[in-house]
Amino acid sequence: GAVVSQHPSWVICKSGTSVKIECRSLDFQATTMFWYRQFPKQSLMLMATSNEGSKATYEQGVEKDKFLINHASLTLSTLTVTSAHPEDSSFYICSAGLRGGTEAFFGQGTRLTVV
Amino acid sequence: KQEVTQIPAALSVPEGENLVLNCSFTDSAIYNLQWFRQDPGKGLTSLLLIQSSQREQTSGRLNASLDKSSGRSTLYIAASQPGDSATYLCAVKDSSYKLIFGSGTRLLVRP
Numbered sequence: 001g002a003v004v005s006q007h008p009s010w011v012i013c014k015s016g017t018s019v020k021i022e023c024r025s026l027d028f029q030a031t032t033m034f035w036y037r038q039f040p041k042q043s044l045m046l047m048a049t050s051n052e053g054s055k056a057t058y059e060q061g062v063e064k065d066k067f068l069i070n071h072a073s074l075t076l077s078t079l080t081v082t083s084a085h086p087e088d089s090s091f092y093i094c095s096a097g098l099r100g101g102t103e104a105f106f107g108q109g110t111r112l113t114v115v
Numbered sequence: 116k117q118e119v120t121q122i123p124a125a126l127s128v129p130e131g132e133n134l135v136l137n138c139s140f141t142d143s144a145i146y147n148l149q150w151f152r153q154d155p156g157k158g159l160t161s162l163l164l165i166q167s168s169q170r171e172q173t174s175g176r177l178n179a180s181l182d183k184s185s186g187r188s189t190l191y192i193a194a195s196q197p198g199d200s201a202t203y204l205c206a207v208k209d210s211s212y213k214l215i216f217g218s219g220t221r222l223l224v225r226p
Binding site: 006032034042043044045046049091093095102103104105106107108109111 | 147149151156157158159160161164204206208212213214215216217218219
């Protein structure tokens with residue numbers, strides 16, 4: 001299967017700072033990437049859809065100014081959590097795939113802790 | 116709005132047992148359904164993908180079925196092993212190509 005690499009796997013930051021998470025498709029070009037958030041013992045909630053070369057589409061209730069998404073190339077999407085607060089602490093996971101009914105491949109996730 | 120439900124939420128079985136995990140969805144207009152495994156603190160590993168036109172998929176000891184008209188899928192695990200202990204998530208891809216996840220089934224296989 002295709003490989004999606006996410007970096008970093010974990011990060012601790014101070015409240016008020018910004019954190020960037022990278023998601024790379026290593027062996028295929030991903031026209032679309034998705035960013036999810038997962039709270040402990042809960043399922044994945046879609047935050048936004050990232051399309052190469054265009055603006056991301058955010059789900060209802062997700063602040064686009066707080067969670068900045070950039071999909072500058074067909075192999076890289078980034079999620080920046082701006083002015084992080086403790087309530088932003090969560091597990092963030094990206095997935096990548098070609099548009100259409102194909103399999104979704106996931107990164108290994110990033111554990112963000114804001115102190 | 117598509118909703119995905121997984122039953123049971125948790126399951127504990129002795130090693131060697133065959134088991135079935137259930138997934139149901141409210142809108143039958145799906146492109147595909149995918150079963151994932153998630154170990155604690157880790158990302159998702161894709162187990163099986165069933166296209167909307169398919170009825171089942173098999174991989175090793177795993178078999179997944181799909182009944183789109185009734186909005187149901189099952190994941191069958193044969194001869195369970197302690198290494199199968201994990202959370203199993205099902206997700207459906209809807210008409211907007213988004214994956215909608217169930218809440219998962221936490222499986223514990225006891226030695």
